[in-house]
Amino acid sequence: MLRSIIQSFILLIVLLPPVLCPAAEDKSLTLKLDRAEATLVDTITMVVSVSDAKSGDALPVIKGMKSFNVTPIGASSHFDIIQAKGKIRVDFTYVIQPKKSGVFNLGPAEIAFQGKTVKSNTEILTVTGKTKVSSMDQDTLFLTASLSPNKVYVEHQSIYTLKLFSQVKFRAPSLSLPQQDDITFWQLGQSSRYQRIYNGQSYKVLDIRFSFMPSKVGIYEVEPSKIHLTVSPAGNASVRGFIHNPSFDDPFFTYSKGFPMTLASKSLVLEVLPLPEKGRPANFSGLVGDFKIRSSLKPTEIKAEESATLTVIIEGQGNFRRIPDLTIPKIEELEVYAHEPVMNEKTVTKFKTASTGMTGSKSIKWTLIPEKEGPYRIPPLAVSFFDTRNHCYQTIKTDSITLSARPNGNKARPATTPKLEQGDEGISINSVKELGYDILPIHTALNDVIDSSRFRLQSLTPLVVLFAPLFVYATTFFGIKLRSRSLNSRAETRAKKAALTFKQKYNQCISNPDNLTLLIRDYLNDRYGLSLGSPTPAEIFEILQSNGVSTETAERLQKLVQSFEEAIYQGKAERPFDIQKDILRLIKQIEKEMR
Amino acid sequence: MKIFTRVCIPVFLMALFVATVIEAQTNRWEERFFKASQSYKDDRFKDAAKEFSDLIQSDGESGHLYYNLGNAFFRQGQIGHAILNYERAHVLIPRDPDLNFNLRYARNQVTDNTLQPVGFISKTFFWLKSLNLRELFRGFAIFNMLLFSVFIVRLFFSTEWTYYLSIALLILWLTSGLSFSLKWYQLHTDNRAVILSEETNVLAGPDIRDTTLFKLHAGTIVYHERSESGWCLIRLPDEKRGWIKAPKVECIAGRS
Numbered sequence: 001m002l003r004s005i006i007q008s009f010i011l012l013i014v015l016l017p018p019v020l021c022p023a024a025e026d027k028s029l030t031l032k033l034d035r036a037e038a039t040l041v042d043t044i045t046m047v048v049s050v051s052d053a054k055s056g057d058a059l060p061v062i063k064g065m066k067s068f069n070v071t072p073i074g075a076s077s078h079f080d081i082i083q084a085k086g087k088i089r090v091d092f093t094y095v096i097q098p099k100k101s102g103v104f105n106l107g108p109a110e111i112a113f114q115g116k117t118v119k120s121n122t123e124i125l126t127v128t129g130k131t132k133v134s135s136m137d138q139d140t141l142f143l144t145a146s147l148s149p150n151k152v153y154v155e156h157q158s159i160y161t162l163k164l165f166s167q168v169k170f171r172a173p174s175l176s177l178p179q180q181d182d183i184t185f186w187q188l189g190q191s192s193r194y195q196r197i198y199n200g201q202s203y204k205v206l207d208i209r210f211s212f213m214p215s216k217v218g219i220y221e222v223e224p225s226k227i228h229l230t231v232s233p234a235g236n237a238s239v240r241g242f243i244h245n246p247s248f249d250d251p252f253f254t255y256s257k258g259f260p261m262t263l264a265s266k267s268l269v270l271e272v273l274p275l276p277e278k279g280r281p282a283n284f285s286g287l288v289g290d291f292k293i294r295s296s297l298k299p300t301e302i303k304a305e306e307s308a309t310l311t312v313i314i315e316g317q318g319n320f321r322r323i324p325d326l327t328i329p330k331i332e333e334l335e336v337y338a339h340e341p342v343m344n345e346k347t348v349t350k351f352k353t354a355s356t357g358m359t360g361s362k363s364i365k366w367t368l369i370p371e372k373e374g375p376y377r378i379p380p381l382a383v384s385f386f387d388t389r390n391h392c393y394q395t396i397k398t399d400s401i402t403l404s405a406r407p408n409g410n411k412a413r414p415a416t417t418p419k420l421e422q423g424d425e426g427i428s429i430n431s432v433k434e435l436g437y438d439i440l441p442i443h444t445a446l447n448d449v450i451d452s453s454r455f456r457l458q459s460l461t462p463l464v465v466l467f468a469p470l471f472v473y474a475t476t477f478f479g480i481k482l483r484s485r486s487l488n489s490r491a492e493t494r495a496k497k498a499a500l501t502f503k504q505k506y507n508q509c510i511s512n513p514d515n516l517t518l519l520i521r522d523y524l525n526d527r528y529g530l531s532l533g534s535p536t537p538a539e540i541f542e543i544l545q546s547n548g549v550s551t552e553t554a555e556r557l558q559k560l561v562q563s564f565e566e567a568i569y570q571g572k573a574e575r576p577f578d579i580q581k582d583i584l585r586l587i588k589q590i591e592k593e594m595r
Numbered sequence: 596m597k598i599f600t601r602v603c604i605p606v607f608l609m610a611l612f613v614a615t616v617i618e619a620q621t622n623r624w625e626e627r628f629f630k631a632s633q634s635y636k637d638d639r640f641k642d643a644a645k646e647f648s649d650l651i652q653s654d655g656e657s658g659h660l661y662y663n664l665g666n667a668f669f670r671q672g673q674i675g676h677a678i679l680n681y682e683r684a685h686v687l688i689p690r691d692p693d694l695n696f697n698l699r700y701a702r703n704q705v706t707d708n709t710l711q712p713v714g715f716i717s718k719t720f721f722w723l724k725s726l727n728l729r730e731l732f733r734g735f736a737i738f739n740m741l742l743f744s745v746f747i748v749r750l751f752f753s754t755e756w757t758y759y760l761s762i763a764l765l766i767l768w769l770t771s772g773l774s775f776s777l778k779w780y781q782l783h784t785d786n787r788a789v790i791l792s793e794e795t796n797v798l799a800g801p802d803i804r805d806t807t808l809f810k811l812h813a814g815t816i817v818y819h820e821r822s823e824s825g826w827c828l829i830r831l832p833d834e835k836r837g838w839i840k841a842p843k844v845e846c847i848a849g850r851s
Contacts, residue, residue: 174806228804439700440693442663444632446625449659453687455729465736469743476747 027052029060029120031107037126040101041226041262045073046094048109048120051080053090060092060109064122067104068096071260095259098127140167143227145265153273155213155288155319156388157357160185162225162265164206165198170229171258175208178223185210186358211358213288213319220270230258275386279393287385289318295381295398297368304373304408307433310366312398314383320360326381328366334376334403335369337435367435370405377402491529498526499591503584513564516583520561523587527594537562549593557586624654635663640670658687658727662694669701675791675813677701682789682816682847686782690725705814709832716777723778731778735771742768785848788819788829790839797837801826808837819846 027050034045048060062070073093080087098104107122144163152158164173177185191208214220275288295312302308314323328336370376380397387394443449456462502523509515517534524540525532528547535543537558544554560583631646644667651660661684669677681698688694717724723731742764749757790811798805801823811817817829820836827844830836 172806174804176804437700439666439669439697442632442635442666443659443693444629445659446628449628449657453655453657455727455732462732462736466739469740473743473746476750480750 027111027113027118029109029111029118031062031109031120031123033106033123033125036124037128038098039128040098041264042098042127043259043261044096044098044125046096046106046123048092048094049089050092050111051089052087053077054088057090058112060111060120062094062107062109064104064106065096067099067102068106069099069260071095071097073259097260097262098125101127103127141165141170141231141261141263143225143263143265145222145225145268147222147268147270150269151271151273152214153275153288153386153388154217155215155286155322156272157211157213157289157318158270159188159357160210160212160222160268162208162210162227164208164227164263165196165203166206167201167203169232170261171232173206173227173229176226176228177210178225180220180223182214182216183212183220183222185212188358214270214272217272217274220272222268222270224264224267226262226264228260228262230260232258276391281384281393281395283382284384284386284393285322285324287319287322287324287383289316289320289385289388291316291318291320291323291383291385291396293381293383293396293398295401297378297401297403300402301404301406302370304370304405306408307367307369308403310368310378310401311363312365312381313361313363314396315359315361316385317357317359318385318388320358320362323360323362324383326364326383328381329379331376331378333371333374335371337367337369339365339367339436367433368403370403373405373407375402375404494526495529498523499587501526502587506584513567517561517564517568520557537565544590547594549590553586553589553593557590560586624650631663635667635670638670640667643667644671656683656687658684658691658694660684661687662691662697665701666697669697673791673813674701674704675789675793678705678814678816679789679791679845679847682787686785686847687727689727701814706812707815709815709817711816712832716781720774720777723774723781726774726778728775728778728782731771731775735768735775738764738768738771782848786819786846787848788817788827788844788846790815790817790844792843795839795843797829797835797839799837801828801838805838809835811839817844819844 029051030049032047032049034047035042038044046062048062050057050060071094073095076091076093078089078091080089096106104125104127105122106125107120109120111118142165144165146161146163148159148161150158162175188209188211191206194205194207196203196205291314293312293314295310297308297310299308310328312326314320327338330336368376368378378401380400382395382397384393384395386392502519505519505522506516509519520540521532521535524530524535524543528543530543532539540561541554541558544557545551627646627650631643631650634640634646635643644664647660647664647667651657651664661680665677665680665684668674668680678698678701681694681701684691684694685698726734742761745757745761745764749761790813793813795811796807797809797811799808817831820828820830822828822841825841826838827841828836828838829844
């Protein structure tokens with residue numbers, strides 16, 4: 001009994017502390033690479049493990065990754081028991097591809113936790129520049145390259161074949177061909193896909209072919225081609241077998257986007273031989289390959305001064321762009337118009353691509369117009385080329401062609417006025433035939449060149465031209481407004497000062513009826529803007545009444561003016577009147593009533 | 596008298612000197628132009644192209660110089676450069692028959708068939724493509740002057756005929772002003788570019804490892820959207836887009 005109590009007590013002591021005193025949170029980061037050395041085409045797996053991870057933790061930030069393309073693959077969680085405590089560890093898996101060679105310090109990975117930054121270890125990775133060729137024996141995805149033939153003459157076509165063998169699904173393939181001087185690749189048609197058994201295993205093959213023609217003699221090393229692609233996840237089983245990484249064996253592992261990879265083919269050697277000097281024709285244009293020539297004349301029988309078309313087609317496999325332009329020797333009484341080789345319709349250089357290489361043809365046409373009746377023999381036209389199959393120079397010729405011209409029945413001019421379409425030779429022309437195409441010549445007239453310069457609004461002249469009329473109009477408009485306002489204001493001022501002016505003049509002159517009548521007239525003119533000569537008393541009454549003066553006041557002034565007139569006509573004008581106070585009071589009254 | 600001789604003679608001499616310098620410079624320009632034309636006539640097209648190009652850079656753009664430069668490139672078989680310069684000349688001398696003929700001929704040599712869409716503005720203001728900016732400005736300036744002249748006349752003689760005349764001139768003024776503004780806008784937002792290299796791959800992104808989307812050939816006209824780290828994002832009229840290396844394409848309005 002005592003023994004069992006002691007055993008229980010010991011067990012309690014061992015188990016209780018971790019429960020009562022939970023271990024302090026101990027988050028840590030570790031960074032691991034699947035290898036320490038790699039090449040430029042390799043894909044390295046990097047795993048950052050966060051121990052004691054909780055939901056809500058930030059993602060780790062990894063330093064030192066500038067020289068790498070980083071693709072996050074996914075995260076996997078693991079349950080670990082450490083010191084009798086269960087903890088969750090999360091592994092973040094990345095795939096990195098180096099951009100350049102060198103020795104790199106990857107990491108540390110950092111994560112922010114409770115105000116602190118937790119860092120991982122760093123790892124050293126050495127990247128060499130040597131391209132690793134994909135192994136054909138073990139991989140489920142590899143790239144092969146071949147040259148056929150690998151011994152060629154200068155400008156002799158060789159076929160470069162790339163084959164991508166795969167047992168997995170991939171997407172977004174991007175091909176990088178070797179970038180070398182003197183070698184230009186032309187893709188031959190579309191790529192083809194088929195199934196093939198290799199080493200007892202079935203592969204899907206993507207076959208792409210290119211043609212190239214080396215332009216210089218020597219031995220070339222054709223550098224490896226590369227394909228960048230993303231391997232798509234297609235079920236865990238196939239992926240695990242492919243990648244061989246313990247991380248992927250995790251049953252809780254999940255993919256995110258795919259696995260980027262770069263595959264490289266092997267480098268190849270190409271020997272380029274010079275064309276032999278022996279047997280080289282004098283007019284050899286550098287054409288290499290296998291070519292044929294044919295010709296046709298349509299029609300073969302025409303009337304004199306009508307036209308026929310001679311077509312010569314040279315076609316074959318090789319550097320067809322070197323097919324020379326042929327010329328017909330001068331034939332008497334036969335006009336020959338050659339068509340420009342670069343034209344679209346008359347002379348066309350076409351090329352078709354075939355699985356055996358590039359073929360091309362050049363079509364040259366001439367318009368022949370015999371001046372008289374008779375047979376015209378067009379001699380054979382020849383082209384020389386270097387036959388790469390037989391390793392010797394060959395000359396191919398057209399057959400000799402004869403153009404027969406019959407007499408032209410329409411020689412005599414018509415008696416009536418000829419139609420506009422008919423020419424002097426009596427040939428009836430329906431439409432003008434174009435015999436050649438070319439651009440028009442340059443312009444050499446100096447004045448034209450100077451006048452066609454670019455227009456710039458920022459210079460002073462255009463702005464002056466634009467705004468000058470507006471400025472003139474604005475000046476005229478405001479000038480007129482200002483003038484009329486000043487005229488009006490003058491009249492207003494005169495009206496306002498009319499009473500004062502009357503008083504001043506009244507004080508200065510002798511107050512006899514004659515002067516007083518004039519003063520009253522001036523007062524009325526100034527006050528009302530009139531130009532009265534000698535108003536009658538009745539007119540004065542009407543003027544005052546029409547301007548708002550009361551009848552009584554107007555009558556008083558009327559009577560006053562009447563009395564002045566009586567005085568003038570009765571000969572009493574020289575005598576001063578004693579109406580000083582009356583008249584001034586009256587004027588004041590008028591002003592008062594006018595306000 | 597002394598002051599007169601002390602002031603006027605130096606001024607006269609200075610004016611004479613300036614006139615001589617300007618005359619010399621004009622003669623030098625003429626010499627270079629004739630030299631370039633002679634190079635072209637002697638079939639030295641590369642030299643002619645360089646000389647015309649130098650004239651444009653040093654003495655300012657001219658439609659006829661661009662036309663001549665286009666011809667020089669065409670003779671060298673560089674369709675892309677030829678069309679680029681023909682298009683630049685077309686902005687300045689749109690009605691030149693020689694230019695239009697050569698441009699049409701050069702366009703027929705282009706491998707890619709990309710139809711340039713005609714916008715609403717170009718359809719409505721159909722005269723814009725036949726007039727250059729200078730001509731539109733001149734028209735606008737003339738109507739501007741006539742309109743304000745009639746307004747000034749109406750300040751003094753406000754009659755019915757001046758009223759109708761001012762309405763008519765106002766409409767013409769508005770039309771010419773709008774035409775000038777639209778042309779200005781078209782020229783300053785022209786993002787057309789020409790492919791210069793014989794054949795170029797258009798990629799999905801600005802990286803040589805990106806997927807090739809399609810190929811374009813010399814002389815094809817595209818729209819330049821933006822440039823980034825030595826690459827250009829271009830768009831075709833049928834809305835296909837992609838990236839090509841900057842040296843393989845050049846904007847038509849690049850020099851303005």
